[in-house]
Amino acid sequence: MYPINLILDDKPCVVLGGGHVAFRKIEGLIEAKAKITVISPEIVSEINDLVGNKQITWIKKCYESGDLAGFELVICAIGNEEINQKVQLEANKRRILLNVVDRLDYCDFALPAKIRRGNLLVTFSTNGKSPALSRYLRCKMEREFDETYANWLDKLVQLRKEAIEKLPTSDDREIFWRSALSDDVMELVRAKKYDEAEASIRDAISGFRA
Structure with a gap:
């Protein structure tokens, strides 16, 4: 599949x-x-x-x-x-x-089992072999994927636009996001410190290959 x-x-x-x-x-x-x-x-x-x-x-x-x-x-x-x-x-x-x-x-x-939180969609598939297992995995992960990541995704939309303006090529943007969404930034997100996480991303955009 x-x-x-x-x-x-x-x-x-x-x-x-x-x-x-x-x-x-x-x-x-x-x-x-x-x-x-x-x-x-x-x-x-x-x-x-x-x-x-x-x-x-x-x-x-x-x-x-x-x-x-x-x-x-x-x-x-x-x-x-x-x-x-x-x-x-x-x-x-x-x-x-x-x-x-x-x-x-x-x-x-x-059709996979899914968790939908706003624009965030997480799916679980067993290639159609066991829908029951897909549903089980979804239930296990529903607490992990609460509204925290959906809220962060909404903020990433604007940050992504800013990155596109600063970083002209798709290769640059791919390299940037691999490093910018670091464990440290995501820890801030999980703590719902969105403003601090946004500031970190913006600093990274400004400083990328400066």
């Missing part, structure tokens, strides 16, 4: 199925700011609430060939082998990225 993070902002995505598993997949797509359509004859109350809040669109019907037209990504959470095969055929024909729940052999991508 080749790890990537898909940018799905306002991209049309479809979830086939209306159960609790489908709901969990929908939650992830909402976090990714996708434009979501659900195709299912029935939906659980949690999905119905999202429909009522106009966060997603619901088409009340069973999947039929042709339903994937216009979508860029599909998640199939129906749990029917015959339908899984039909969805895979259509998705492949239309060159649409596909994930079929619990059937890695039908998938173009696997």
